[in-house]
Amino acid sequence: MTTEKTKSELQKVQIRWLIRRDMANVLAIENNSFEHPWSEEDFLTCLRQRNCIGMVAEHDQQIVGFMIYELHKTNLRVLNFAVDQDNRRNRVGYQMVQRLIDKLSQQRRKEIVLETRESNLEAQLFFQKQGFRAVSVMRNHYEDTEEDAYILKYNLFNHESWILPFSSESRISEVDIDADAA
Ligand SMILES: CC(C)(COP(=O)(O)OP(=O)(O)OC[C@H]1O[C@@H](n2cnc3c(N)ncnc32)[C@H](O)[C@@H]1OP(=O)(O)O)[C@@H](O)C(=O)NCCC(=O)NCCS
Helix, strand or coil, X not given: CCCXXXXXXXXXXXXXXXXXXXXXXXXXXXXXXXXXXXXXXXXXXXXXXXXXXXXXXXXXXXXXEEEEEEEECCEEEEEEEEECHHHCCCCHHHHHHHHHHHCCCCCCCCEEEEEEECCCHHHHHHHHHCCCEEEEEECCCCCCCCCCEEEEEEECCECCCCCCCCCCCCCCCCCCCCCCEC
């Protein structure tokens, strides 16, 4: 007999700040998730910035996801985010995004901003489900392909679903929408 788990039982994670000794696991997830992965130096350079924060999700003492984001005056900007392949569709990503949403405030940071490749349909569907909407397109944004980047936003006061543009696989890169550090 199979014991099917309900969604609420799936993969409850602990979310905490990323520390140096998490890097090997984070890099493994990064390399399995993206065609053009960040190097360790990319992570470290980013995390050395005063406004850059790394978080990880742990399940059974294993790192199952990570997120790198920046604090800006009026928004949080996600730069890199992935869940371990074997742990996807278990609400790990959802819990991490919810943690980020919890950090928004009525007074100050009201939005979460990120970009995704037009080919990364999985991420688009995921973020759509979390209440993000596509607000603009950056044409030919990436150096490695000719594809566009979609700018997705979550607004604390307006997170209705959005019309999904098109297409399949990708990652986040560092475009500056709001260069004002917190
Ligand atoms: C995008 C990503 C972080 C989602 O993480 P996850 O932990 O698998 O997502 P969740 O299980 O929390 O998904 C929550 C909901 O989002 C939607 N969703 C998530 N992945 C989806 C997919 N591949 N296809 C369609 N819908 C999806 C579903 O509605 C899902 O709920 P359900 O499983 O009950 O149907 C993960 O697929 C990933 O790491 N992808 C590769 C890296 C990447 O693209 N990062 C984002 C760059 S912009």
